[in-house]
Amino acid sequence: MPDTADVLIIGGGVHGASLAFHLAQRGVKVIVLEKSFVAAGATGRSSGLVRMHYDTEIASRLAWVSFQYFRNWKEKVGGECGFTRTGFLQIVDPGMEPALRANVAMQQRIGIPTFLVTADDVKRLAPTFATDDFAVAAYEPESGYAMPSDTAGSLMAAARRYGARLVQGCTVTAIYVAGGKVTGVGTDQGDFAAPVVVNAAGAWARQINDLAGVEIPLDTWRHDTMFVVRPPEIGPSHPTVIDFANDMYFRPEGELTLVGLEDGNPLGDSPETEAGHALPGFVERAIERICRRIPAMERGRLQSAHGGYDGITPDQHPVLGAAGPEGFYLDCGHSGTGFKTAPAIGLCMAELIVDGAAQTVDIRPYAPGRFAAGQTVKGNYHNIWR
Numbered sequence: 001m002p003d004t005a006d007v008l009i010i011g012g013g014v015h016g017a018s019l020a021f022h023l024a025q026r027g028v029k030v031i032v033l034e035k036s037f038v039a040a041g042a043t044g045r046s047s048g049l050v051r052m053h054y055d056t057e058i059a060s061r062l063a064w065v066s067f068q069y070f071r072n073w074k075e076k077v078g079g080e081c082g083f084t085r086t087g088f089l090q091i092v093d094p095g096m097e098p099a100l101r102a103n104v105a106m107q108q109r110i111g112i113p114t115f116l117v118t119a120d121d122v123k124r125l126a127p128t129f130a131t132d133d134f135a136v137a138a139y140e141p142e143s144g145y146a147m148p149s150d151t152a153g154s155l156m157a158a159a160r161r162y163g164a165r166l167v168q169g170c171t172v173t174a175i176y177v178a179g180g181k182v183t184g185v186g187t188d189q190g191d192f193a194a195p196v197v198v199n200a201a202g203a204w205a206r207q208i209n210d211l212a213g214v215e216i217p218l219d220t221w222r223h224d225t226m227f228v229v230r231p232p233e234i235g236p237s238h239p240t241v242i243d244f245a246n247d248m249y250f251r252p253e254g255e256l257t258l259v260g261l262e263d264g265n266p267l268g269d270s271p272e273t274e275a276g277h278a279l280p281g282f283v284e285r286a287i288e289r290i291c292r293r294i295p296a297m298e299r300g301r302l303q304s305a306h307g308g309y310d311g312i313t314p315d316q317h318p319v320l321g322a323a324g325p326e327g328f329y330l331d332c333g334h335s336g337t338g339f340k341t342a343p344a345i346g347l348c349m350a351e352l353i354v355d356g357a358a359q360t361v362d363i364r365p366y367a368p369g370r371f372a373a374g375q376t377v378k379g380n381y382h383n384i385w386r
């Protein structure tokens, strides 16, 4: 007899863990099947930025609902997510200023604490930043970053307290379908039966879709990051920043600054590719960029650099909803930006699975059928990595 559940979740990253938490909280019997260990994929490599500045209302809403979790983690989930408030700045080229203004207005309408600041204001917030290449920026005083492995780990621990089961070291190798309906999965630890199976397999999601005969445009996206030791003159901290003018983001962590680049992230590699070290040339490019924004970083020291893999879709928005055989759901394609939205997406997916529709945020624009229907999601910023 196979193990049985109401819902099987494939993948123990932050999305599998969040969905398991929200389903188990509602009394659903959940089993999470994870081929390695919790947060072994993109989640464990994530930079953990937590901000609400997006160029679509759906993404800002999901980030805002999620933010209520990050800042009240102990009460809402339990354990630690490591949320650290640093303030967040979104810097753009002057040519993108109208889009920036429109996004801030949209976020203010939702109730997000955000406003426009001048380059002089930025200089006061972060005196070592170069501020001569932009006029205004968006500022979120409440935002910052969290610790992705702690976030996924505490979501999973909470799910287990509500009765969910986690099976680690368990690779899903087959999806079973009978009469057009999902009946369970096959794994290297035997079969598991359930009427609902969710693909939360991150960069491996396309392989899982193949097992279910589901065709959705999903690729892999590699992203490298580095940590540098700040020279003392930059001070004990600085805001978290997305710097479109330099195709870069950065945030503090103790005496370190984490830097990631928005360009040069290869698509289509196998997610099994070694990523313990950054690709050749990354560190040089990242150092040059961070020194443009913080010239004093020239006196910094490289601490470490590594990479990670996420799943990415053509419009760089996630794929959420039912697809293929009845009972098969997708919670994947998070496109390099899915950490901060995971608490809300898990909640919405639980509502979709249990109630038939998400109430907290309308996630229908992220439906899997949008690519075939030519209804991809478009934001105010054009052709940028989010």
Ligand SMILES: Cc1cc2nc3c(=O)[nH]c(=O)nc-3n(C[C@H](O)[C@H](O)[C@H](O)COP(=O)(O)OP(=O)(O)OC[C@H]3O[C@@H](n4cnc5c(N)ncnc54)[C@H](O)[C@@H]3O)c2cc1C
Pocket (backbone or CB within 6 Å): 010, 011, 012, 013, 014, 015, 016, 033, 034, 035, 036, 037, 038, 039, 040, 041, 042, 043, 044, 045, 046, 047, 048, 049, 050, 170, 171, 172, 173, 200, 201, 202, 203, 204, 208, 222, 223, 224, 225, 307, 308, 309, 310, 331, 332, 334, 335, 336, 337, 338, 339, 340, 341
């Ligand atoms: C370097 C980097 C930096 C990032 N920075 C940010 C950021 O600052 N802010 C932000 O919001 N987002 C960021 N992201 C994106 C974010 O981290 C991801 O969108 C998010 O972690 C995806 O979570 P997930 O659970 O979908 O996938 P994953 O964490 O990859 O989890 C998928 C899991 O599925 C398992 N799995 C795969 N195949 C199988 C199988 N056959 N059977 C069983 N299990 C399987 C894997 O082992 C893995 O643990 C970043 C991503 C990377 C790579």
